[in-house]
Amino acid sequence: MQLSDAATGDAIHPKTIPRPVEIAKPVTSEHDSARVLTAALDTIITILNAEKSAIIFFLDSDKLQIFSGRNSKKETIGGSEFNVNASLLSEVKITGKPLC
Numbered sequence: 480m481q482l483s484d485a486a487t488g489d490a491i492h493p494k495t496i497p498r499p500v501e502i503a504k505p506v507t508s509e510h511d512s513a514r515v516l517t518a519a520l521d522t523i524i525t526i527l528n529a530e531k532s533a534i535i536f537f538l539d540s541d542k543l544q545i546f547s548g549r550n551s552k553k554e555t556i557g558g559s560e561f562n563v564n565a566s567l568l569s570e571v572k573i574t575g576k577p578l579c
Contacts, residue, residue, distance in 0.1 A: 516534060530550060530551050533547065537572050574578060
């Protein structure tokens with residue numbers, strides 16, 4: 480599996496990805512669970528140069544619940560601000576495999 484930059488589509492070379500300790504530091508230095516999730520989402524955005532990230536739960540029914548969403552400006556987003564491609568999420572639910 481190869482990662483690509485969300486903005487350009489260019490391949491991300493493994494040497495440009497921060498070391499695991501650099502990724503984990505903002506997450507492991509926090510004790511409040513809401514701030515841990517916020518730090519994790521911000522770290523994902525930074526590493527992948529993404530516009531936004533979210534933690535999404537599949538409920539027992541066919542409904543999805545967006546637990547937390549963040550944008551590249553480090554703002555919390557949700558609802559109409561967070562457009563989710565339903566067909567991509569359905570594929571994840573059916574296959575159990577991540578998109579990237």
